[in-house]
Amino acid sequence: MANLSEEIIIEILSRLTITTLCRFRSVSKPWFSLISNPHFIKAHLNRNTIEHDRLILLSRFLFRSRNENESLVFVFVVGVASEFEVGFDEMTIGEETEPWLRNAPREVIGSLESMSRMISSGRFGIAIWEASTDGGCDALNAFENNNDVTKALHQYFQGKFPEGPSKHRWKHAKPRIKRICQRQRDIGWMSEPSSSKSDRFIL
Amino acid sequence: MSSSLEKNMLILRSSDGEEFIVPEVVAVMSKAIKNMVEDECASNTIPVPNVDANILAMVIEFCKKHDESEAEAASDLKTFDSEFVNRGQEALYDLITAANFRDVKELLDALCQNVAEMIKGKSVHHIRIQFLGYQLFEILTSNFIWNIWCDRDFD
Numbered sequence A: 001m002a003n004l005s006e007e008i009i010i011e012i013l014s015r016l017t018i019t020t021l022c023r024f025r026s027v028s029k030p031w032f033s034l035i036s037n038p039h040f041i042k043a044h045l046n047r048n049t050i051e052h053d054r055l056i057l058l059s060r061f062l063f064r065s066r067n068e069n070e071s072l073v074f075v076f077v078v079g080v081a082s083e084f085e086v087g088f089d090e091m092t093i094g095e096e097t098e099p100w101l102r103n104a105p106r107e108v109i110g111s112l113e114s115m116s117r118m119i120s121s122g123r124f125g126i127a128i129w130e131a132s133t134d135g136g137c138d139a140l141n142a143f144e145n146n147n148d149v150t151k152a153l154h155q156y157f158q159g160k161f162p163e164g165p166s167k168h169r170w171k172h173a174k175p176r177i178k179r180i181c182q183r184q185r186d187i188g189w190m191s192e193p194s195s196s197k198s199d200r201f202i203l
Numbered sequence B: 001m002s003s004s005l006e007k008n009m010l011i012l013r014s015s016d017g018e019e020f021i022v023p024e025v026v027a028v029m030s031k032a033i034k035n036m037v038e039d040e041c042a043s044n045t046i047p048v049p050n051v052d053a054n055i056l057a058m059v060i061e062f063c064k065k066h067d068e069s070e071a072e073a074a075s076d077l078k079t080f081d082s083e084f085v086n087r088g089q090e091a092l093y094d095l096i097t098a099a100n101f102r103d104v105k106e107l108l109d110a111l112c113q114n115v116a117e118m119i120k121g122k123s124v125h126h127i128r129i130q131f132l133g134y135q136l137f138e139i140l141t142s143n144f145i146w147n148i149w150c151d152r153d154f155d
Helices: A006-013 A018-026 A029-036 A040-048 A114-119 A146-161 A168-187 B031-038 B053-068 B074-084 B090-103 B103-120 B124-131 B136-141 B146-151
Strands: A055-064 A070-081 A106-108 A124-130 A139-145 B010-012 B018-025 B043-045
Touching: A006 A029, A006 A040, A006 B090, A006 B103, A018 A029, A018 B124, A029 A040, B010 B031, B018 B053, B031 B090, B053 B074, B053 B090, B053 B103, B074 B103, B090 B103
Parallel strands: B010 B043
Antiparallel strands: A055 A070, A055 A106, A070 A124, A124 A139, B010 B018
16 A cells, blocks of 8 residues: 555545544654645545535634633534535525524534434534544534524533533633644644634624 | 457556456456556556456456445445455555545445445444554553643634
8 A cells, every 4th residue: 555656545534534634644754744734634524525515604602610620612504505505616595594694603523423313304413523622513403494493503512511611711722722723733634713703702 | 468369358456566468358357457448558568567367356356346236236346245245454445545546436436335334333442442453551541532622722
């Protein structure tokens, strides 16, 4: 395999699932840069879109708990691309969606199979990624409309942080968020989220 | 010699000089050969450099089967494919290189899928040692992840 050309390696790796690819990033430096490469990600996405619909990131929130055993949670609200009749390059959301969704930054984040499967029944989904545990997507749900999304988010976070997230902690959280975002950006499955507009507190 | 052959037969010559007589329909499954035939830049004998007789025989076997069974059930072809690609690593990589070089899309697809399935469940160390040919000392002396982490700059 060492003497195969990069073209073929790409061909092989683009048949693997994202979970496997994330593991294989640490195989070697060439593989790391290959898998993190946006072109590779696009190729991977294109290969897997026939079975799995594209997901677009509709919005992104950041939560931080008030208590001392700090936990940082990213929430991705995800929609299935075909539902919104969007192309890969020009992404517009239909008129009927709520303004907060319409104005939210959105991007294609990947073809996570499990997410796609769960969301295919509904129109929206939430993926919750907990930065503190660094685990994968924590909770995935499918919803009929965006009211349900908001409600479900409230429920999830009321269970998680009964006191609600605190605003003044934001300042302290920022360097860490930046670092995490950088890491995620390096990995390539997420583009820069740290502009203050896209990171919002809800609740 | 060419006159004695039927018109739709081609001769493929491997890198070590062995010759294979192949129907044109089978040979043109390779896009590279197809282009050569269409441009009429090839006489009846087509040299296939970089591919030795062993590998070329395998490729031809694959192409023949696919050509014959075009009308047959797809499941038949699938079982053939999975048996065909079930080989040792060395032969597999040689085949991939040949398929890529000769541009045989079906073969390349089947082979890449096979390799992907082989490495799918493996650990990182497995991949390094079994597939990438790293020596054990290389892994022990260089900590890849650590190097990657040190290379990045956080702002």
